[in-house]
Amino acid sequence: MNGPKPNAPAFAxxxxxxxxxxxxxxxxxxxxxMAELREIERGVLEAFLSAGYGEVATPAFEYDETMxxxxxxxxxxxxxxxxxxxEVLVARFDCTIPIARLAASRFxxxxxPLRFCYLQSVLRPVEPKxxxxxxxxxxxxxxxxxxxxxxxAEAIVLLVKVLKAAGLTDFKIAVGDARxxxxxxxxxxxxxxxxxxxxxxxxxxxxxxxxxxxxxxxTGGFDDAQxxxxxxxxxxxxxxxxxDRHAADRLRQLDDLLRDAGVDDRVIYDLGLVxxxxxxxxxxxEVFVPSDGFALGGGGRYDELAGKFGRDLAACGxxxxxxxxxxxxxxxxxxxK
Amino acid sequence: MNGPKPNAPAFAxxxxxxxxxxxxxxxxxxxxxMAELREIERGVLEAFLSAGYGEVATPAFEYDETMxxxxxxxxxxxxxxxxxxxEVLVARFDCTIPIARLAASRFxxxxxPLRFCYLQSVLRPVEPKxxxxxxxxxxxxxxxxxxxxxxxAEAIVLLVKVLKAAGLTDFKIAVGDARxxxxxxxxxxxxxxxxxxxxxxxxxxxxxxxxxxxxxxxTGGFDDAQxxxxxxxxxxxxxxxxxDRHAADRLRQLDDLLRDAGVDDRVIYDLGLVxxxxxxxxxxxEVFVPSDGFALGGGGRYDELAGKFGRDLAACGxxxxxxxxxxxxxxxxxxxK
Numbered sequence: 001m002n003g004p005k006p007n008a009p010a011f012a013x014x015x016x017x018x019x020x021x022x023x024x025x026x027x028x029x030x031x032x033x034m035a036e037l038r039e040i041e042r043g044v045l046e047a048f049l050s051a052g053y054g055e056v057a058t059p060a061f062e063y064d065e066t067m068x069x070x071x072x073x074x075x076x077x078x079x080x081x082x083x084x085x086x087e088v089l090v091a092r093f094d095c096t097i098p099i100a101r102l103a104a105s106r107f108x109x110x111x112x113p114l115r116f117c118y119l120q121s122v123l124r125p126v127e128p129k130x131x132x133x134x135x136x137x138x139x140x141x142x143x144x145x146x147x148x149x150x151x152x153a154e155a156i157v158l159l160v161k162v163l164k165a166a167g168l169t170d171f172k173i174a175v176g177d178a179r180x181x182x183x184x185x186x187x188x189x190x191x192x193x194x195x196x197x198x199x200x201x202x203x204x205x206x207x208x209x210x211x212x213x214x215x216x217x218x219t220g221g222f223d224d225a226q227x228x229x230x231x232x233x234x235x236x237x238x239x240x241x242x243x244d245r246h247a248a249d250r251l252r253q254l255d256d257l258l259r260d261a262g263v264d265d266r267v268i269y270d271l272g273l274v275x276x277x278x279x280x281x282x283x284x285x286e287v288f289v290p291s292d293g294f295a296l297g298g299g300g301r302y303d304e305l306a307g308k309f310g311r312d313l314a315a316c317g318x319x320x321x322x323x324x325x326x327x328x329x330x331x332x333x334x335x336x337k
Numbered sequence: 338m339n340g341p342k343p344n345a346p347a348f349a350x351x352x353x354x355x356x357x358x359x360x361x362x363x364x365x366x367x368x369x370x371m372a373e374l375r376e377i378e379r380g381v382l383e384a385f386l387s388a389g390y391g392e393v394a395t396p397a398f399e400y401d402e403t404m405x406x407x408x409x410x411x412x413x414x415x416x417x418x419x420x421x422x423x424e425v426l427v428a429r430f431d432c433t434i435p436i437a438r439l440a441a442s443r444f445x446x447x448x449x450p451l452r453f454c455y456l457q458s459v460l461r462p463v464e465p466k467x468x469x470x471x472x473x474x475x476x477x478x479x480x481x482x483x484x485x486x487x488x489x490a491e492a493i494v495l496l497v498k499v500l501k502a503a504g505l506t507d508f509k510i511a512v513g514d515a516r517x518x519x520x521x522x523x524x525x526x527x528x529x530x531x532x533x534x535x536x537x538x539x540x541x542x543x544x545x546x547x548x549x550x551x552x553x554x555x556t557g558g559f560d561d562a563q564x565x566x567x568x569x570x571x572x573x574x575x576x577x578x579x580x581d582r583h584a585a586d587r588l589r590q591l592d593d594l595l596r597d598a599g600v601d602d603r604v605i606y607d608l609g610l611v612x613x614x615x616x617x618x619x620x621x622x623e624v625f626v627p628s629d630g631f632a633l634g635g636g637g638r639y640d641e642l643a644g645k646f647g648r649d650l651a652a653c654g655x656x657x658x659x660x661x662x663x664x665x666x667x668x669x670x671x672x673x674k
Contacts, residue, residue, distance in 0.1 A: 019442040020403055020646045022396050023426055028439045031391025031453075038382075038392070045375075054368025055375070059359050060460055060472045066357055079418045081428075085465045089360055091418075102365050105356040116368075123397055128422045135397045309357045 025126035025134030037137075037326055040166045041119060044139050044320070047165040048117035051158055053141050056116050058098035061089035069308045070097045071278040079123055091123040094277065096302065096317055099142045104309035112145020112313060119322075133323070140299065140319030147314035148250060148301055152283045153257035155299070155316050160263045162320075163287065167329045171289050171296075173266050174237075176273030177251055178280035178300060181233055188230065189221040204234055205274050234272035242269045254283060279305045285318060291331030296324045362463035362471030374474075374663055377503045378456055381476050381657070384502040385454035388495055390478050393453050395435035398426035406645045407434045408615040414461055428460040431614065433639065433654055436479045441646035449482020449650060456659075470660070477636065477656030484651035485587060485638055489620045490594035492636070492653050497600045499657070500624065504666045508626045508633075510603050511574075513610025514588055515617035515637060518570055525567065526558040541571055542611050571609035579606045591620060616642045622655060628668030633661045 022028065029037065045055065067075040067090050079091040092098065095118050103114050119139045126132040141158065143151050156173060163171050181204060186192070192200075196219045203212035212234055216227045236242045243252045251269060258264040275284050275298060282301030289296060299318025306313035359365065366374065382392065404412040404427050416428040429435065432455050440451050456476045463469040478495065480488050493510060500508050518541060523529070529537075533556045540549035549571055553564045573579045580589045588606060595601045612621050612635060619638030626633060636655025643650035 019445065020406075020438045021400070022403075022438075023398055023400055023420065023424065024422075026396030026398065028396070028435075028443055029394040030443060031393060034392040034394060035386075049372075055371040056368060057366040057371060059363030059365070060458060061360055061363060063358070063360060066359075069357075081416045081418060083360065084462055085361075087360065098365075101357045101359075106365055106367060108356070121397060125421055 023134065024128065025132055033326070036330075037322055040322065040326055040329065041139060043165040043167065044162045045117065045119060047158070047162045048141055051115070051161070053115040053117040053158075056099060056102060056118055057120055058092065058095070058102060058118075060092055062092065062098055062101075064088040064090045066101055066309075067093075067097055070094075070100075070305060074278050077124055079125060092120070093122050093124050095120060095122060095138055095140060095319060096142060096277075096279070096299075097305065099317075100144070100302070100305040100313075100315065101309045103142070103144050103313060103315075104306045104311035108311055113151070114144040114313070115141070116144070117141045137322040138297075138319040139322055139325075140297070140317060142315060142317035144306060144313040144315040146316075147303070148282050148316070149254040149257055151314065151316045152254050152301060153261060155318060156254075156258060156267070156285065157261045157263055159285070159287070159318055160266050166320075166325055168289065168325075168332060170332060171266070171287060171328075172268050174268050174270040174273055174286045174288060174295075175251065175254070176270045176284050177248060178274065178282060178284045180246075180248055180250075180271055181230070181274070184233055185230060188226040189219075191221065192219065201274070204272060205276070207234075207272065209235055236271040237268060239269065240264075242271065246271060250282065275300060283316070287318075287320065289328040289331070291328055291335070292324060294324065296328055297321050360471065361465065362469050370663070373667075374659055377663055377666065378476060378659065380502040380504065381499045382454065382456060384495070384499045385478055388452070388498070390452040390454040390495075393436060393439060393455055394457055395429065395432065395439060395455075397429055399429065399435055399438075401425040401427045403438055403646075404430075404434055407431075407437075407642060411615050416460055416462060429457070430459050430461050432457060432459060432475055432477060432656060433479060433614075433616070433636075434642065436654075437481070437639070437642040437650075437652065438646045440479070440481050440650060440652075441643045441648035445648055450488070451481040451650070452478070453481070454478045474659040475634075475656040476659055476662075477634070477654060479652060479654035481643060481650040481652040483653075484640070485619050485653075486591040486594055488651065488653045489591050489638060490598060492655060493591075493595060493604065493622065494598045494600055496622070496624070496655055497603050503657075503662055505626065505662075505669060507669060508603070508624060508665070509605050511605050511607040511610055511623045511625060511632075512588065512591070513607045513621050514585060515611065515619060515621045517583075517585055517587075517608055518567070518611070521570055522567060525563045526556075528558065529556065538611070541609060542613070544571075544609065546572055573608040574605060576606065577601075579608065583608060587619065612637060620653070624655075624657065626665040626668070628665055628672070629661060631661070633665055634658050 078093040081089050083089055099116055107114055121135055121137045123135050126134045143155055200215045203215050209231055213231050216222050236246055240255055273284055279302045280300040281303045284300030286295035286298035297320035301316040303314040306315055415430040418426050420426055436453055444451055458472055458474045460472050463471045480492055537552045540552050546568055550568050553559050573583055577592055595604055610621055616639045617637040618640045621637030623632035623635035634657035638653040640651040643652055
């Protein structure tokens with residue numbers, strides 16, 4: 001099996017013009033890399049199963065209206081096809097929404113908490129020339145029917161366990177609260193127009209503190225102290241002291257449990273952390289390693305999603321990007337040499 | 338994890354109307370079934386790897402023109418999307434074409450034979466109310482650069498090994514020759530119009546011997562003996578004697594090798610066997626078990642496919658449908674009780 005290296009570009013410079021390309025943002029995975037991916041998968045799935053999580057798989061296409069139930073923004077960037085009977089289907093771009101659907105329908109009368117894990121790919125259209133992945137394999141879990149802070153603590157303890165099972169030793173978990181900044185924003189100024197509010201949150205999401213201060217000033221209705229407090233919140237990052245300083249009570253309760261479980265040294269609280277999916281309602285998290293500027297994965301609490309499919313279940317979960325996880329394991333192995 | 342049984346319909350009679358359905362031909366896989374599928378996958382992949390096959394994965398979407406290169410009919414029934422830069426992409430509906438592309442480009446200068454295996458899903462649009470699967474997981478192999486009959490024999494010996502590794506004991510492999518009937522047809526009447534030829538081959542493909550005799554009669558240009566011979570070919574099924582009676586020389590050479598390998602007792606020759614994909618050029622095969630009227634999988638020789646992607650490689654391969662394979666294992670287990 002003497003092929004090019006797994007991570008070499010599909011068509012190296014000077015390659016024969018006959019070579020047939022694959023669509024941008026897609027790639028072939030060759031045997032050497034595939035064997036390593038399978039080894040990581042096995043370790044992570046074993047960690048999920050031994051913690052009582054049952055693996056599920058959901059369809060490659062869902063009805064468009066199913067995915068739209070999750071929120072107006074969530075389903076915006078997705079592949080759609082029209083079926084032979086005229087129904088609009090959307091390619092799976094997220095695993096949490098289908099599993100919330102599955103829990104609320106197939107496990108309608110099962111005693112909570114419900115524990116699911118999965119290993120499946122998701123598809124998202126890419127912007128030309130942005131170097132984004134069109135397709136990635138996610139490995140993750142959903143814990144449904146266990147509210148905050150206990151559910152969040154179980155998820156974070158398990159996340160530490162699966163990252164170790166994948167072979168990683170050097171990682172941090174950034175933990176924020178999807179509603180803490182917005183609650184503070186709305187209590188400082190309850191009469192924001194939706195447009196101004198979206199503009200302010202966009203600066204938060206892109207982590208542009210200068211832009212955030214500018215938007216707050218342009219909006220009016222905030223005094224200097226409020227602006228300082230909101231920009232301070234967006235930048236607040238650290239240990240327990242950050243939660244105390246900003247009176248982040250929900251995260252303080254979570255921190256107590258993480259201390260009891262002995263995993264608080266893995267966590268960095270980040271009150272400016274927001275996630276792009278709009279179904280999160282509480283604690284949110286992202287996983288970071290020294291070798292990658294982007295998160296390997298993330299997740300959070302979504303207490304209102306299963307209810308949209310007919311069964312109220314407080315829930316949280318996380319997903320890891322298998323390719324990034326693998327690269328992080330390789331980078332750590334390389335650094336240890 | 339107290340859910341409905343894995344194979345229960347998604348929404349049992351009398352279920353609550355709130356339940357959110359999944360698209361026809363799709364389904365959720367629940368933990369009990371998933372664990373069994375993973376066990377079968379592990380056994381089969383281990384059998385492939387220990388025989389020197391390296392696992393690969395290919396993109397969920399290919400360029401439409403890539404898939405069309407395989408043949409005009411092959412890419413007809415597939416999902417297409419238009420990308421943000423206007424390119425037409427087609428969802429993977431077959432694994433052999435992308436792996437032929439991969440072999441011809443990424444392994445352009447690797448010494449043959451090349452041995453690949455894979456475990457990935459394929460998507461095909463379903464006709465409403467036909468009970469077809471929109472999506473299925475295929476586990477399979479491709480052996481490239483080893484011509485007939487040696488390549489075919491290696492594939493069939495490995496197929497017996499992987500079916501045993503999956504836990505099956507009672508199975509048969511039907512083996513035919515994609516060109517034997519058409520060669521006989523064309524040598525009996527070299528001046529058939531494409532339309533008449535297609536009409537005749539349609540009857541062969543649907544295994545309608547009465548229809549086949551009718552089409553041959555309607556065409557003219559065949560005498561009674563030729564018609565009897567062609568209908569006899571389409572119905573010819575059995576052991577070595579079938580190959581001898583019809584002078585099927587290519588399959589006789591293959592049979593010699595299968596006898597040497599001690600797997601000839603698993604094989605039934607079937608000179609009327611044809612496969613729906615149009616890239617096959619030689620031996621074709623399908624796997625049958627007593628519990629299922631449909632094949633669990635199939636494959637064959639495709640010596641002209643990799644050449645379309647720039648590297649001539651005689652090749653063959655097979656794929657098994659994971660869901661059917663699992664049901665066959667369950668049925669055998671049940672019968673043994």
